[in-house]
Structures are given as C-alpha cells and as structure tokens.
Amino acid sequence: MRCFTVLGPSQTGKSTLVEKLGALEGAPKKSVSPYGLGVTEFTFGKEVWCALDAPGANESLAHAQDALLASDACILCVSPAPEDAVLAAPYLKVIEASGTPCILFVNRIDEPRGRVRDVISALQGYSSHSLVLRQVPIREGDKVVGTCDLISERAWRYREGQTSALIAIPESELEREHEARAELLEQLSEFDDWLLEELIEDRDPPSDAVFAISSRVLRENKVIPVLLGAASHSNGILRLMKALRHEAPPVDVLLKRLAASAKVPENALAAVSFHAYHRQNIGKTVLVRALKDGLKQGALLGGGRLGPVQEPGTGKPTASGIPVPGDVFSTVKSDHLPVPSLLTADAAKAAPEWTAPPTPMLERILVPESERDETKLSETLTKLVETDRGLTVMQEEGTGAQLVRAQGPVHLRDLCKTLAEVFHVNVTDRPPSPVYRETISKSADVHYRHRKQTGGAGQFADVKLSVHPNGRGDGFSFGEVVKGGAVPRNFIPAVEAGAREAMEKGPLGLHVIDVGVTLTDGQHHSVDSSEFAFRAAAKMGVRQALAEAAAVLMQPVFRVEIHIPSMFSGSLVPIVSSFKGQVLGFDRDETAKGWDIFRAIIPGAALDDLARSLRAATQGIGHFSKAFDHFEELYGKEADAIINAHAQAAHAG
Numbered sequence: 316m317r318c319f320t321v322l323g324p325s326q327t328g329k330s331t332l333v334e335k336l337g338a339l340e341g342a343p344k345k346s347v348s349p350y351g352l353g354v355t356e357f358t359f360g361k362e363v364w365c366a367l368d369a370p371g372a373n374e375s376l377a378h379a380q381d382a383l384l385a386s387d388a389c390i391l392c393v394s395p396a397p398e399d400a401v402l403a404a405p406y407l408k409v410i411e412a413s414g415t416p417c418i419l420f421v422n423r424i425d426e427p428r429g430r431v432r433d434v435i436s437a438l439q440g441y442s443s444h445s446l447v448l449r450q451v452p453i454r455e456g457d458k459v460v461g462t463c464d465l466i467s468e469r470a471w472r473y474r475e476g477q478t479s480a481l482i483a484i485p486e487s488e489l490e491r492e493h494e495a496r497a498e499l500l501e502q503l504s505e506f507d508d509w510l511l512e513e514l515i516e517d518r519d520p521p522s523d524a525v526f527a528i529s530s531r532v533l534r535e536n537k538v539i540p541v542l543l544g545a546a547s548h549s550n551g552i553l554r555l556m557k558a559l560r561h562e563a564p565p566v567d568v569l570l571k572r573l574a575a576s577a578k579v580p581e582n583a584l585a586a587v588s589f590h591a592y593h594r595q596n597i598g599k600t601v602l603v604r605a606l607k608d609g610l611k612q613g614a615l616l617g618g619g620r621l622g623p624v625q626e627p628g629t630g631k632p633t634a635s636g637i638p639v640p641g642d643v644f645s646t647v648k649s650d651h652l653p654v655p656s657l658l659t660a661d662a663a664k665a666a667p668e669w670t671a672p673p674t675p676m677l678e679r680i681l682v683p684e685s686e687r688d689e690t691k692l693s694e695t696l697t698k699l700v701e702t703d704r705g706l707t708v709m710q711e712e713g714t715g716a717q718l719v720r721a722q723g724p725v726h727l728r729d730l731c732k733t734l735a736e737v738f739h740v741n742v743t744d745r746p747p748s749p750v751y752r753e754t755i756s757k758s759a760d761v762h763y764r765h766r767k768q769t770g771g772a773g774q775f776a777d778v779k780l781s782v783h784p785n786g787r788g789d790g791f792s793f794g795e796v797v798k799g800g801a802v803p804r805n806f807i808p809a810v811e812a813g814a815r816e817a818m819e820k821g822p823l824g825l826h827v828i829d830v831g832v833t834l835t836d837g838q839h840h841s842v843d844s845s846e847f848a849f850r851a852a853a854k855m856g857v858r859q860a861l862a863e864a865a866a867v868l869m870q871p872v873f874r875v876e877i878h879i880p881s882m883f884s885g886s887l888v889p890i891v892s893s894f895k896g897q898v899l900g901f902d903r904d905e906t907a908k909g910w911d912i913f914r915a916i917i918p919g920a921a922l923d924d925l926a927r928s929l930r931a932a933t934q935g936i937g938h939f940s941k942a943f944d945h946f947e948e949l950y951g952k953e954a955d956a957i958i959n960a961h962a963q964a965a966h967a968g
C-alpha cells in the first residue's frame with residue numbers, strides 16, 4: 316500500500332480532493348474520519364493507496380504532522396488567492412522539517428482569484444525548496460478552462476466532472492508556455508548535469524528524460540512541483556494522481572528516513588503508529604503503518620502484543636490479517652503503543668522532534684458538573700493526553716483543580732465533546748487565575764512573647780525580630796545576631812522554621828517572597844522553653860512584623876517566544892505594548908524560512924488576551940511558548956481588585 320497525506324489550510328478543498336482521487340477508478344474501499352484524520356483506501360493504477368486527510372484548522376496541525384510521519388509523500392492543497400499564501404506557511408514549515416516529498420496543488424482554480432505566478436512566489440517565501448510550476452493555466456477571459464503540461468507540452472481542456480480532453484496548445488498561450496517551460500527546465504537542471512549540458516548547448520530535451528529527472532528530484536525531496544486544478548469539478552485530478560504514482564517514493568524511502576531518526580537498523584523498524592482516538596466501549600484505537608513483514612495479531616510490537624489487525628474504516632479484520640510493508644491498519648487492545656512512535660518489536664522509540672505540536676496557548680480549568688466525577692475526570696484526561704500531544708494536563712496551584720492547556724478554542728471544544736460523549740463526564744471551564752505573591756516594601760521590628768501555662772509544663776519563648784525587603788528574586792533569608800545565648804543555639808533552627816511558616820500567608824493572604832528575617836534578641840526559660848515554643852513565637856512574631864511592613868502585591872511576569880510569519884512581526888509591537896508588555900526584539904527563525912521569533916516580557920494576567928489577539932492578528936497562525944521570568948510589584952486599583960477577589964475566593968473556599 317502506498318500512502319500520502321493531504322494537508323493545507325482550512326477549506327481549501329482537501330476532503331473534496333481525497334474523495335475525487337479515491338473515486339478515479341471506482342468506489343474507494345472505505346473512508347472514515349476518526350476524530351480529526353480521514354483515512355481513505357482506494358485503488359489506482361493497479362496499486363492500493365491510502366490517503367490521509369488532515370483537518371485544516373491551525374489547532375489540528377499536530378494531526379497533519381503525525382500523518383506525515385507515516386506518509387511516502389504529501390499533497391499541500393492551497394487556495395488560488397495570492398493573499399492566502401501565508402495560511403500555508405505552517406504546513407510548509409512542517410513538511411520541510413519532516414523531509415516528506417511534497418506536491419503542491421493549487422486548488423479551486425475555477426475561482427478567479429489572481430495569478431498563479433503570484434501564488435507561487437508568495438508561497439516560495441516560506442519554502443527553502445524550489446517551487447517548480449509544472450502546468451500553466453489556459454484562460455478564456457478570467458476563467459481557467461484547462462492547463463498545459465510543461466514537461467509533455469500537451470494541453471488539456473477541463474470537462475465538468477470528467478477527465479480532461481487533450482487539445483492543441485492555443486496560439487495565444489504558446490509564448491507563455493515556452494517561457495514557463497524554460498524556467499522549469501532551468502530549475503530542474505540545478506539537480507541534473509545532463510540537463511544542464513543540454514540547456515547550455517541549446518538543445519530541447521525530450522519529455523521522457525525530463526519526466527525521469529522530475530520523478531527523481533521529487534523522490535529525493537529536492538523540489539516541490541506545482542500542479543493546478545479544481546477538485547470539486549474533477550479538474551486536474553487525474554494529472555495529480557498520475558504524478559503521485561510516478562513520482563512518490565516507495566515505502567523503503569520512508570523506512571530509511573524513520574530508521575535514521577530512531578537510530579535503529581532499517582531491518583529492526585517494524586512499524587510507525589501515527590494516530591489514535593478513543594471510542595466508547597472499544598477503547599483506544601491506534602492507526603499503524605507496517606514497515607516490515609511479520610506483523611499480525613499477537614506479534615511482538617513496541618514491547619507488547621499487537622491486538623487485532625483491522626481495516627481503519629470498518630474495524631473489521633483485514634482480509635489477510637497479515638499486513639505487508641506499507642499497509643495501513645488500525646488496531647485495538649494495543650494500549651501499550653504510544654502515538655506517534657517508531658516501533659521495533661520490543662521498543663517504542665520517540666517520534667522525531669518535528670512532530671512535537673506547537674505549545675498549547677489556551678489554559679483553562681475544567682470543572683466537572685458533578686463532584687462525583689472529579690477522579691474520573693483526572694483519570695480520563697491522563698488517558699486523553701496519551702493520544703493527543705497537543706494537550707497538556709496539570710493541576711492548578713493552590714486549588715488542585717484540573718488545568719488543561721489546549722491548542723485553541725476549537726481544540727478545547729473537541730476535548731469537552733469527547734469527555735461528554737465518549738467518557739460521560741460533563742465539564743464546564745473557566746480561565747485559571749495567575750499565581751500572585753506578596754512582599755514587603757519597608758522594614759519592621761517586632762517583639763513577641765509566646766507564653767502558655769496549661770496545667771503541667773508551660774511554654775515560653777521570647778523573640779525580637781526584624782523583617783526587611785530582600786532583592787527581587789533573592790527569596791527568603793534568615794540571619795541572627797543574638798548575643799550571650801539569650802536564645803540558645805539549639806532553638807535557633809526552630810526560630811527560622813517558624814519564620815518560614817509565616818511566609819506561607821502574608822497580610823494580603825498570599826505567599827510572601829523576597830523577605831529577610833533577622834533574630835536580634837530574645838529570652839528563654841530553662842524549663843518551659845522548647846523548639847515548639849520558639850517556632851510558634853517566631854511565626855506569630857514575623858506575621859505581626861509583616862503586617863507593619865507595607866505589603867505589596869507581586870504579579871508573575873512571563874517571557875514569551877512568539878512564532879510568526881515575518882509579515883506579522885510589525886503588528887506584534889502594539890499588541891505587546893497594549894498588554895503592558897515589553898518587547899525584547901525579534902530574530903529570523905533559522906529553522907523555518909519566512910518566519911520570525913519575537914521575544915517579549917508580559918504579565919501573566921495578559922497571557923490569555925495575548926493568545927486571543929495573536930490569533931486574530933495572524934489569522935490563527937501565530938503561537939507562543941512561555942516561561943515564568945520574575946515577580947513584579949503591582950500597585951493601585953488593579954492590585955486592589957486582585958487582592959479583594961483573592962480575599963473573597965479564600966472566604967468562599
């Protein structure tokens with residue numbers, strides 16, 4: 316079985332394309348869309364093909380990436396409008412990182428949206444591979460009525476819902492065709508000395524030779540050929556499928572690529588798992604592509620026994636039950652298989668780094684509608700994280716509530732839907748609140764005596780303490796300048812422990828940071844003093860001192876790294892400023908052509924808004940990762956509101 320992924324921006328016609336490709340030679344064997352990824356199996360040119368249809372939302376980029384991991388080649392399906400080119404940037408980035416040979420398909424060519432040339436040159440800005448135009452459109456007025464193939468120099472007229480009709484190249488197109496062909500040959504000659512020589516000698520190379528070169532350069536992933544069409548009208552579909560048949564590399568090329576990445580010998584790599592989803596009463600279903608002979612139910616794979624070998628669409632056993640290299644199948648009762656991963660008989664190796672999804676930007680607390688579901692929710696989320704790497708789950712500091720990080724609103728909605736429909740856990744969500752702290756802004760001294768006389772032994776400890784602000788980030792410190800054993804040595808650690816305890820909750824009700832405590836003097840009693848008494852005295856004493864030391868609210872500030880196509884970099888400065896952030900600067904992303912990495916410092920409370928504004932300003936493409944940087948004082952009305960809200964929450968809780 317040969318396998319390719321169809322990916323690209325939302326609504327460019329990917330699913331339509333897969334449907335039409337699948338129907339070129341009779342009805343596709345099966346088609347299914349298990350949570351995000353469509354799998355269509357069909358026959359073309361006496362070979363069995365599997366098309367993986369990745370959803371187009373930016374939030375599901377991870378599905379597209381995982382599909383590439385199992386694909387011999389891919390079709391990047393784009394809109395014919397030059398201004399939409401930037402939407403394809405994230406896909407070009409992952410295709411390039413994955414090393415998957417790619418054919419670019421400019422779809423919806425029936426819609427007059429601009430010049431193909433402009434689309435290509437805009438897309439070229441995001442690809443370090445040359446985009447090689449293989450067809451030029453034949454126009455009548457502003458309508459594309461057919462294409463001319465630049466290698467065979469044959470022209471086709473589109474026919475609605477049918478294969479195109481061969482025609483002579485119209486006179487009016489001849490000159491443009493020659494120009495475009497010359498450019499194509501020149502691009503290919505970069506990778507072929509013979510062709511270069513032919514061109515230098517001014518000879519016109521025969522089509523077969525050029526076809527052969529063009530197949531080779533795609534297999535070797537040197538260029539991205541560009542074809543045109545209109546999927547919904549079946550135009551350009553046969554050409555595309557023929558190009559795939561001749562030019563997509565065989566599965567051994569994928570095997571080589573994956574074995575190198577997993578650092579295992581080629582003959583050890585048995586399969587790749589690339590997608591998984593949960594179904595009610597059935598459990599985890601894993602999609603696998605076999606890379607080696609010898610797989611069947613019960614065989615050792617990834618360190619455990621492989622479950623039943625099923626057709627991805629129907630879930631029925633496959634005809635033979637014994638997949639051969641290249642076959643895509645699904646399996647259940649194979650919960651030991653991580654996804655995505657590269658599988659030998661006895662180990663599951665990590666998928667290459669490029670498959671890592673973008674850092675999830677949307678943080679929400681999930682609250683089960685019924686309290687009884689709390690444990691179930693946390694168990695279910697743990698399960699879901701295994702099959703959805705775009706999702707992160709943790710516990711909220713302070714409350715212990717379930718905190719999830721999702722790729723965006725659509726991803727979160729899908730998650731809640733799965734929770735409800737598959738696992739019967741209904742949840743509501745709310746934004747988490749940033750983790751605030753407090754510190755003091757001046758020094759204060761206190762004299763505190765702890766004394767209790769309850770029946771038998773008494774308690775006595777007397778301490779003189781001073782508290783003072785420490786430098787930002789210096790944390791808590793403790794010192795003592797006690798003279799003459801006023802507080803005996805052995806009780807001093809207890810004083811420090813008490814002072815530390817007092818930091819857990821300051822006058823604003825928050826954890827206290829960056830404060831120094833000094834024990835200056837004290838008294839003890841030879842019988843009634845104890846570690847316990849000194850700890851209690853220090854804790855109460857420090858609390859009192861803090862209350863007099865002008866507490867201030869501290870807000871968390873994060874360092875963010877924003878990844879965006881360069882054309883959006885300018886628009887980020889006002890966004891960051893509007894959130895009281897500080898721009899640190901931006902650099903070209905060395906790993907992705909046409910992308911910048913923009914760095915800034917931003918208050919934690921603004922991260923949610925930053926995610927929203929970033930999505931809006933970059934058509935959903937931009938994403939950021941964040942790391943805590945420091946705490947910073949916050950004054951005025953804003954601080955008062957936070958302190959009040961916190962006090963109310965503490966009261967309610």
Ligand SMILES: Nc1nc2c(ncn2[C@@H]2O[C@H](COP(=O)(O)OP(=O)(O)OP(=O)(O)O)[C@@H](O)[C@H]2O)c(=O)[nH]1
Pocket residue numbers: 324325326327328329330331332369370371372422423424425426544545546547548
């Ligand atoms: N005019 C025109 N419309 C098309 C063409 N191909 C697909 N469409 C239409 O575009 C819309 C989107 O098609 P889909 O195939 O669902 O697009 P998709 O890329 O799979 O969309 P997502 O999976 O949501 O990203 C549908 O209304 C199709 O009928 C085409 O070649 N020309």
Ligand SMILES: [Mg+2]
Pocket residue numbers: 329330331368369370371
């Ligand atoms: Mg689709």
